[in-house]
Amino acid sequence: MAVVSWRRGHSVIAAVASEGAAERHALLICGAARLRGVSTRYGDELAQCLRAEGARVTTWHAAAHDVADCVGCAACRPRAGEEFAPGTLRKECVIDDDMRALYGLLDAADEVHLVCPVYFGGPTGRFKCVLDRLQPYWEWRIGPGARLDRAREVKRPAYLHVIGAGGDPFGYDALTVIVRSALGSSGFFVADVIDRIGWGQPREESEKTRFS
Numbered sequence: 001m002a003v004v005s006w007r008r009g010h011s012v013i014a015a016v017a018s019e020g021a022a023e024r025h026a027l028l029i030c031g032a033a034r035l036r037g038v039s040t041r042y043g044d045e046l047a048q049c050l051r052a053e054g055a056r057v058t059t060w061h062a063a064a065h066d067v068a069d070c071v072g073c074a075a076c077r078p079r080a081g082e083e084f085a086p087g088t089l090r091k092e093c094v095i096d097d098d099m100r101a102l103y104g105l106l107d108a109a110d111e112v113h114l115v116c117p118v119y120f121g122g123p124t125g126r127f128k129c130v131l132d133r134l135q136p137y138w139e140w141r142i143g144p145g146a147r148l149d150r151a152r153e154v155k156r157p158a159y160l161h162v163i164g165a166g167g168d169p170f171g172y173d174a175l176t177v178i179v180r181s182a183l184g185s186s187g188f189f190v191a192d193v194i195d196r197i198g199w200g201q202p203r204e205e206s207e208k209t210r211f212s
């Protein structure tokens with residue numbers, strides 16, 4: 001099966017199914033504000049590629065879910081004397097919305113792929129909401145009531161795939177910093193930033209509405 005290869009330096013084509021590779025769970029999060037845009041197409045090809053490598057892939061689209069803002073209520077902060085089951089990775093967020101399922105997927109992931117369009121140098125507003133809701137992991141790992149022994153923690157890899165039309169003089173440093181901060185606080189490290197600026201973009205202005 002020929003698919004777009006996602007690794008740095010392999011801009012296109014030809015990942016062949018690797019026989020007998022250990023199955024890993026890859027969570028692919030698409031941060032686009034719409035479902036039928038460039039990021040979704042890229043994500044579909046990336047998922048194919050990861051599956052060809054032997055990964056089990058789950059895709060989660062920010063555009064298909066309702067996620068409220070983190071209001072900083074600190075209800076996810078572990079309190080003194082509070083007991084938790086062994087292996088717990090976070091305290092539950094009190095907001096009952098679509099993040100509930102995403103927390104479970106993040107807990108179970110061996111690696112995360114973020115397919116993120118650049119909006120004025122940063123993430124889409126919708127995706128920033130999702131990143132801010134990673135606060136329960138920060139509270140668990142780093143905050144004043146932290147319960148994790150971080151010296152013994154093995155961080156999991158996250159890969160940031162940057163989608164954009166290009167031409168913006170300010171680049172996407174802000175996106176990279178925001179993702180490093182949020183994912184880093186959640187027990188992941190950004191192993192690579194894969195620049196896909198220009199990938200799959202419509203050639204004519206008049207084509208731009210085709211994917212909306």
Ligand SMILES: Cc1cc2nc3c(=O)[nH]c(=O)nc-3n(C[C@H](O)[C@H](O)[C@H](O)COP(=O)(O)O)c2cc1C
Pocket residue numbers: 032033034036037038039040117118119120121122163164165166167168171197211
């Ligand atoms: C509000 C807005 C801001 C954008 N800012 C940037 C930018 O700073 N840099 C860039 O390369 N592309 C920028 N773009 C282009 C998008 O990143 C590009 O259209 C991308 O394909 C959107 O993802 P989607 O097709 O999955 O929706 C911007 C688009 C919009 C609507």
